[in-house]
Amino acid sequence: MEFVASDKSCLTWSGDCLVIGLSEESLPLTGILADLNRQCSGLLQELIDESEFTGKADSTAVIRLGGDAAVRKLGIVGLGGSDELSLERLRRAAASAARLAKKEKCATLGISFPVWNNSPALTTQSLVEGSLLAMHQDSRFKSEPEKSKVELETVHLLEQVGQTAAIEKAQKICAGVILARELVAAPPNVVTPAKLAETAAEIAQAHGLSVEILERDDCEKRGMGAYLGVAQASDIPPKFIHLTYQPSGTPKRKLAIVGKGLTFDSGGLNIKAGAGSSIEMMKIDMGGAAATLGAAKAIAQLQPDVEVHFISAATENMISGHALHPGDILTASNGKTIEVNNTDAEGRLTLADALVFANQLKVDAIVDLATLTGACIVALGNDIGAMFTESRDLAKSLMTAAETTGEKLWQMPMEEKYFEGLKSVVADMKNTGPRAGGSITAALFLKQFVNKETDWAHLDIAGPVWTEKESGYDNPGATGYGVRTLVQWVLANS
Ligand code: BES
């Protein structure tokens, strides 16, 4: 799909489908919209009346214009109250416009939306993101992909001259989001630890990053006993992935992004057998690693003045004669011992060694992303990620980034007292505590593997990594959650 920042207005553009963004305050029609209405012989007003359109956010309507009109279809998309206009509203509205054009079999779409907050660049970026992400279709695993005869080919952003940089920025970011979506959506017999490592190598090759893959024996030498304990039952080898983006100038900061990379989580001997444990969905358990690689792909192209390390301790969590026993004691690479009282709390074991590795790189800040706990879904539902951090600065910068991108994130407490639940009689800690506060004890567990001096945040993305229904620019399936916020956060650090 191609984007054109056009100096044409909705009055002069011609093409298959014209979509106008209307806020509640743009009714009754005045100014250029009244002109447009006159130009189409009152059909815009008729459309508004017949569909009882009020400008409510996410509402749409469409009408066919007669014979020799410059556009075939005229659509309207509601933007809600103009005081509530946001980049996210625009992103969702652009998604609605693109979906409408596709449904109406239009190859060219012209969209006319207001500029948010006097920021044409951010407005254009959001419109491109919304339409690109909404139009992303994944038919890699269909033998006969549904293809409509007419696909949406070109989107003209009307009254948005000179915004080519914003278009390109959005395209780079969306390439990262789409990579993450496709990694998460692919089944566990396709996306293996080796596949994740290959993907990292491809990103490095294409965009000039350096890549290091630690094999099992390299990890043994580094004493990564927690990670290797999880990996030991699988017939396929673990791959510890480390990608580095080094800016051409002197980096302003050094950051690390760490993603949980369980390409399949059976639960191990504490197998996911209970009702609702969704073992068949556990390909999504590498959503953190997918977001990490997606962010790497985008950041490598956007080239900020920040050094960024992208890390994932990738493996499967399987069962076999050489699986972890519930009760085994493992030693992580910082020397801490862990009594594994539940083999299904494996993500934190892999992250433990990945976080120690990130710390050894002497970075200023670490953000990890993980589909870590079902408890987090119970707490925040399927749309909202959880943020755990003791750094006010990091909390603020991540929250600001998430608000800019529209990815919903909520800060949770790191209640130190709950660490009591992880006390072990025999080892330094157990890997799971009581059911209550399960996502908090998971975060407190991870904290044991991060140096106190390093700013660190943990994002539990178990809920938003996947969606069953279409919503805004998300399609059913993997969302690519985290990529856009990570990219925004890194750019804000440059
Ligand atoms: N990968 C799961 C968490 C998960 C569950 C992600 C559902 C997405 C959807 C994680 O490894 C896990 O199994 N967590 C356990 C922890 C428990 C044993 C303390 C859980 O949440 O049940």
Ligand code: MN
């Ligand atoms: Mn698990």
Ligand code: ZN
């Ligand atoms: Zn897991």
